[in-house]
Amino acid sequence: MPKFFISCYMDSSFNLIAFLRIVWRWRKPILIICGVAILATTIISDPHIMKPYYESDSVFYPLNPNLTSSSALFELGEQSYFGGSNDVDRILSIANSEPLKLYLIHKFKLFQHYDIDSSKENYPVYTVMRELEDNMTVEKNEKGAVVVTVIDHGKKVAADMANEIVDQIDIANKKLLNENKTKILTIYAGKLKDKEAEVKNMTDTIFYLKHRFNLYGGIDQLDRLIKTSEGTRGSDMDAASEQVKVLEEKKKGSIRELNNTQSMYEQYKSTINDAVPTLYILEKAIPAERKSKPIRWLIVLGSALISFVLGTLAVILIERYKYIKAAFADVSKAS
The missing domain is CATH 1.10.287 (Helix Hairpins)
Structure with missing residues (x-):
């Protein structure tokens, strides 16, 4: 390796002290960059610009379908009050089915609510359904209960939609269980x-x-x-x-x-009685008092850290470029 490049490598070795010196030397531009980023994200994350989302949850357990069987009603024998894993899986399948999602789209007029123009979309139903899937989740928690979560810009809409999902799951589950009994x-x-x-x-x-x-x-x-x-x-x-x-x-x-x-x-x-529920609702969804997202302070802090890192990298590159340029100038003079 030529002596010039060895000299440049040894002289340009980088350590923490050198890093802190560069940051201190460029502190004003870095602070300006961070300040601009903080100011911009503070404005952008304002509730009037970035609308907040509110989250509502409903928690329930599926009941044991054998509770309403003829053997349970007219014969002696103990029956578990809540359903098992198969009942939970059936509930989750119903909750993620397209008929339920299409019902919600029609019930809550989600094309208008999500501001989706069906005439301008190639696949309008697919688009509104994907938006709905992003705003709702139905999953089993660690205690075996089913949790329905809905987020929306409107706190009342989120609560109403979560409760409606639970009601429709109960109706569909009841219909499914009664079909065999009807036969x-x-x-x-x-x-x-x-x-x-x-x-x-x-x-x-x-x-x-x-x-x-x-x-x-x-x-x-x-x-x-x-x-x-x-x-x-x-x-x-x-x-x-x-x-x-x-x-x-x-x-x-x-x-x-x-x-x-x-x-x-x-x-x-x-x-066979449609008045008998198939779900035990532990917690009905109510309108949230506080927003769930966006978390404004986290956005501002994240933007400040990112701008600091990017600004620091920029000044380090500038410093290294100046050093290498000066080294080449010294070599040219020496030759």
Whole structure:
């Protein structure tokens, strides 16, 4: 390596003392840069220019869906009051679904609220949905509860939107849980209808036979009536009486089955109730008193530190450039 470059490297070695000397020498320009940055960010972060955001939270637990099952309502057994991880996952899926987001866009007129002109956007729904996703979160906290968080320039809008999200999650979750119960109820309704028709047909047949052969009275009296008849009519009455006895026994069994089916139908019907909530709301969202962002002092402090670092780097580069330029000038004179 040439002696000139070795000399430049040794003479231009940098240390903390040299750094502090440079900063002190250029203190006025650095302070001016920092002052301008502080003044600019103070003005920009003013609430009239940079609108503040307010945050509202709603906290809830999903209830155990088995609490409204027929086994829990009509049989003995302990059931957990709150739902498990599967119930939480179902709630989170509902909360992040597009139907819910589209409902919020329509309900709160988010195109106007977010100042998005659909005629100027290539994908207006996508744009407003991304803006909504940036302003709302639904997640599970460390205690197993689901937390709905909404931020907005309007404190009341943030609270109303958070509560509406919880209400719509409850409605969708209730509908999802009741769909399977409704299908089972439909099956029981079909069985109930068939069993009622069966009992009615047997009742009509018994009535017809008794009316035709004059077989009125209890089953015990049928034998006596048959013995009083003679000839072909007696044999017909004998066959009719046997048929009536069989039908009476079948009717008793069908009525028992009908009663059991009716009981199961009523049990499942009682579990399908839209008035029963599927969420336990621990904390409803209320309008925030203080803004959540931007944090003005943090913005001002950050800008001051960044301007100081950038200003210091600039003066160091200037100093090194002056030194290298002077070194080249000395070499030129020496040659």
